[in-house]
Amino acid sequence: MATLPKPKSLSLQAIRAESRNRDLEEKIRQENKRNTLVLILRFLTDNRYTSSYEKLAQECGMSLKEYDVCDNVFLGEVVSEFESFYEVKFGRKPKLVKKVSGKTSTLAKAESLFGGRSNALRDAGGREEKKTEYISGYAKARERREKGRQNLEKAKRQSEAIAKQQSGGTRGRAEGGDAAEAPDEGGDDFGMTISGTATGTAAPVNGHGESTSDGEESGDEFYNNFLLKPIPDMGSVELGELAAVITRDIYVKSPNVKWDDISGLGQAKQLLKEAVVFPHKFPHLFKGILSPWKGILLYGPPGTGKTMLAKAVATECRTTFFNISASSIISKWRGDSEKLVRVLFQLARYHAPSTIFFDEIDALMMARGGEGEHEASRRMKTELLMQMDGLASTQSDGKFVFVLTASNLPWELDSAMLRRLEKRIYVGLPEREARQTIIDGALREFKVEAEEGRIAGATDGYSGSDLFQLCKECAMRPLRRLLDRYYKGGESGDVKAELGPIEVEDVEEALKCCKSTGHGFKKEYEEFTKEYGS
Ligand SMILES: Nc1ncnc2c1ncn2[C@@H]1O[C@H](COP(=O)(O)OP(=O)(O)OP(=O)(O)O)[C@@H](O)[C@H]1O
Structure with a gap:
């Protein structure tokens, strides 16, 4: 434990401030919820959804007699503010998608409540749909998907070329080789409106259906851009x-x-x-x-x-x-x-x-x-x-x-x-080296006075989760001492008191009370691994 970083300072003042912050956050959450409900109640009243208003008022125990909106803020405006913010942030408007069942009409696919309404018109007889252009969000999304599809094909060709080289076949060209069909990008098999989701195999595709420029994307970016397709029509x-x-x-x-x-x-x-x-x-x-x-x-x-x-x-x-x-x-x-x-x-x-x-x-x-x-x-x-x-x-x-x-x-x-x-x-119990890494990670913010390697050496047979429990117990002890001083001193007590180190005795006591839970079935695991393991 010699190389551990400086211990985290945790004073009584900090504990009090944290507690006050938590209360404040909770208060803000409650107020936020109440304000949202008031906006919805006002919206329902303005639009004459009388029975919905009554039902909601009854369920949430609030009514417009009690609270109302006084600054001309209306739900519709909140939504359009959000649309603008979203457009600035992501370069397109957010949209809701409309579910359709059975044979999907192109018109229905294009419909969306936020900026995605279709220009497609029905013909004079009202039967045949005319495929025309879609405005704003939908057209842009389609463009992006097309770009994503092209990038996918390119990445796939590159991947094929590598495969050819590796299998000792004719030298593949990174570009322009025989490209197989790109994987179905949207997965339209349920007749749903597609709002660019992360799909594809050869190259990662971001949430807007675009391949990332270099065909690479970190796990974090993947989730930041992830948009789940709507639930398909399951037929019942x-x-x-x-x-x-x-x-x-x-x-x-x-x-x-x-x-x-x-x-x-x-x-x-x-x-x-x-x-x-x-x-x-x-x-x-x-x-x-x-x-x-x-x-x-x-x-x-x-x-x-x-x-x-x-x-x-x-x-x-x-x-x-x-x-x-x-x-x-x-x-x-x-x-x-x-x-x-x-x-x-x-x-x-x-x-x-x-x-x-x-x-x-x-x-x-x-x-x-x-x-x-x-x-x-x-x-x-x-x-x-x-x-x-x-x-x-x-x-x-x-x-x-x-x-x-x-x-x-x-x-x-x-x-x-x-x-x-x-x-x-x-997935077996951790060896000594892995145990040491887990312990170092768990106690990285604490000063540990015990001899280096003491805990890892004494914990043969502990699982990773057992080790976390043990480390937690070690770390709780200096905290208990701090809290003791806090309660004895009261509000006017020693507010500068700081969290002390984990002492040798803390470690020994924790080792006595936190035992390993993974004793059983050693023989069974060995036999199973011998017969079926990789
Ligand atoms: N190898 C490890 N490296 C780091 N932490 C570990 C390791 N193994 C376990 N842990 C810790 O133990 C906790 C429990 O691990 P996890 O839930 O992955 O175990 P599990 O094998 O799925 O357990 P179970 O079979 O009971 O579901 C983790 O959250 C982590 O804190």
Whole structure:
């Protein structure tokens, strides 16, 4: 711990100021909510939505008798202010999209409430639609998508040329080689209005449908530009609701976990890059015998970083990432989980390239229980296996869907499922070096007086999450001492008192009370890895 940076200064004054700030923030949040409701109530009244007004007033416990807008601020103006701000920031107006079902008319596709209304006119008979020009936002978006498509083709040609060179074939030209069809950019298979989303394989495409100039894009940029396509028309209200439930599990913000945030686990990281990241970057290198795996299983004791690895994939790989907790599928949709699984894969194809992450897959795919097994559960498992089989064709048509799973008790998984999870990666307990890195990271803001390497040396068998608990316990001790002084001194107490270091005794006491949780199943993991591991 000799090289630790200067400890963070935490004075009683700072604690009080922080507490006051929190109260203030909460007050502002409440006022903001109240103001929004007043604006909506006024809007409903002005537009004579009388019963909606009454219902809302009843539900939120407020009315215009109590509050009203006094400065001529109206919801419509707020929206147009926002439109202008958005246009300045992103170079286009925000738009709402209109859902259409069945055969989609071009006119309907073009319609949007914000600046995207179509000029398309119906002919005199009112039957035939005339395809004319679309104004403002839509036309610009189309232009951008076209530009993005051209860039995609260019990147794909370059990627093909590299592939040819690598396979020892004729020297490929980076430009002008035989370009295959660019991947379907918008994924229009559900008849939905397309608002440029991040899709494509050979080159990253930003949220406005543009390829980035150099074909590269960082994980952060990907999420900053990410616009999720609207939920497609699923053909029935019931399926639409299921699609809405699943859509909530799609990451639209970066989980912000970088590979370097994960200590150790070098092999797991490398395999995940090969399985998900590289196939998107260089699709033409991953063909035939090298075609990407359809599914990967991360298994190992709890708290060893499986979820972190999945989040790093989500941060880095630029696919639409579905973060699905298997146990929530079971608890929420026991009767309907079969349909839920079908809709999930349908959505994954629609938003492709996609990664579906099933956390706790063992909860979903325990080995089949014969006669006693619940019929709905059996149907759901069968559906999941069928959907995974169906992925083969998906990979080849460029709409890449990849399944990532995490499990603590992999030997309990259905063998049919295991076969489909072609790559199985053991995520084990951290070695000493990785433990030291995790500890240094967790306590980087503290001065630690214990001998260097004391904690890492004493924590063989601890998982990453155990180590965090231990470090937290170490760090709590000087804080407790500080708070003790604060409460004894009261408001007029020693406000200059600062957070002290983590003392030798703090570390020893923490080691006594925070034990490792990952003792069990050592033998089972070894046997499973011998038989199925990578
Ligand atoms: N290798 C690691 N490097 C850095 N931090 C780690 C590592 N492993 C675990 N952690 C810490 O432990 C926490 C829990 O890790 P994570 O949720 O990824 O474990 P898990 O294997 O998915 O656990 P579970 O199987 O119980 O879901 C993380 O938020 C992180 O703080």
